[in-house]
Amino acid sequence: MLCLAQTNDVPKDRLGELPQPWKxxxxxxxxxxxxxxxxxxxxxxxxxxxxxxxxxxxxxxxxxxxxxxxxxxxxxxxxxxxxxxxxxxxxxxxxxxxxxxxxxxxxxxxxxxxxxxxxxxxxxxxxxxxxxxxxxxxxxxxxxxxxxxxxxxxxxxxxxxxxxxxxxxxxxxxxxxxxxxxxxxxxxxxxxxQAFPDDKLGxxxxxxxxTMFEISACSYSNCGVRPWDPRVTEAMVQAGAAAGFGSDRAEADAQRCFYNPDHDVFRSRLW
Ligand SMILES: [Zn+2]
CATH class of the missing domain: 3.40.630.10 (Zn peptidases)
Known part of the structure; x- marks a missing residue:
């Protein structure tokens, strides 16, 4: 058995050997x-x-x-x-x-x-x-x-x-x-x-x-936002997959109840 910790030839700069698209x-x-x-x-x-x-x-x-x-x-x-x-x-x-x-x-x-x-x-x-x-x-x-x-x-x-x-x-x-x-x-x-703060914008x-994962017809900042029938969303997911773009499925999480303070107005109706 050989593991990295036992070898002496750990490259000095592993990052330098990797592709660096951000340049x-x-x-x-x-x-x-x-x-x-x-x-x-x-x-x-x-x-x-x-x-x-x-x-x-x-x-x-x-x-x-x-x-x-x-x-x-x-x-x-x-x-x-x-x-x-x-x-x-x-x-x-x-x-x-x-x-x-x-x-x-x-x-x-x-x-x-x-x-x-x-x-x-x-x-x-x-x-x-x-x-x-x-x-x-x-x-x-x-x-x-x-x-x-x-x-x-x-x-x-x-x-x-x-x-x-x-x-x-x-x-x-x-x-x-x-x-x-x-x-x-x-x-x-x-x-x-958008994620770069003002002092890092240069x-x-x-x-x-x-890169980011594909996601259609839902906002993860507000999972209550589902504008279309799930069958429409699923058609979009399938079309993306056929074109080579895998997608996350917010609808797979639909059975979960995501609580946030905005939902307090519904408290008496839900639980
Ligand atoms: Zn946005």
Whole structure:
């Protein structure tokens, strides 16, 4: 029997022998590149791709809405789908995914063509341009998280924003929801710089090698959030597995009761 403790040839620097993907920087898309890419797609795909400015952040950066559909087919009977990445800035791969989705939707596959004939796909790749292009923090310039604003920013009985001038990016996003009333909204989260504290952000270069497990249709920060029938979620899990991406299954935990203090209001009904 030989174990490492008995040998003298332990390499001095084991870390140095391993692949070090984190030394490779990831290209940071600039506003100019984002803007030029949308204009390029509009020029390449007339009759399918349009985009428009729906609002702007406190510092004047535009919130763009992309619309993809086959304009030769009337919209009346089409399904409307809204896809966003409300946590980008810092969760940068959410935005990357929306851009890949656009590329796929503009492609020549039978499924992409069918999707364009049957659906109006609305995409907001960068809902919070101040977070994405300027800070890589979750909030807008007035320190409000668009994905999860405090309750005081909502007028919930009226389903409106209480102080829309403080959340202009969210006002732009809700304007899209109100106008199109989509049958489905998919919000993509992801990896990025969210876990880096302010004093570790440096020049905000993201590096290769970050990864996280796939999880759909549940938030582990609030396991009560299950927006769809579990069969829809399972179809997403199966499609991911078929494409080579294993997934965690929040629904496998569904029989457990996750207590947190928010559930106190239900205490008299549950136990
Ligand atoms: Zn997130």
């Amino acid at each position: 490779e920087p990831i290209h940071r898309i600039s506003f100019e590149e984002y803007d030029a890419t949308l204009k390029y797609w509009a020029g390449q795909h007339p009759g399918i791709f349009t985009f428009e400015k729906r609002g702007e952040s406190h510092d004047g950066q535009p919130v763009y809405l992309v619309k993809i559909t086959d304009s030769a087919v009337p919209n009346e009977d089409k399904q409307v789908v809204l896809v966003s990445a409300l946590h980008g800035g810092p969760e940068r791969s959410g935005t990357t995914t929306t851009l890949h989705l656009i590329e796929w939707l503009l492609g020549g596959s039978d499924l992409a063509k069918e999707t364009r004939r049957k659906q109006v796909v609305l995409i907001v790749p960068i809902a919070n341009p101040y977070a994405f292009f300027t800070t890589d923090r979750f909030t807008n310039k007035q320190k409000i998280d668009l994905y999860d604003p405090q309750i005081s920013y909502w007028d919930l009985p009226k389903l409106k924003l209480a102080v829309p001038q403080r959340t202009p990016e969210l006002a732009a996003f809700l304007g899209i929801v109100d106008e199109y009333q989509p049958e489905m909204h998919l919000d993509l989260h992801g990896t990025g710089l 020049d905000r270069t993201m590096r290769q090698g970050q």
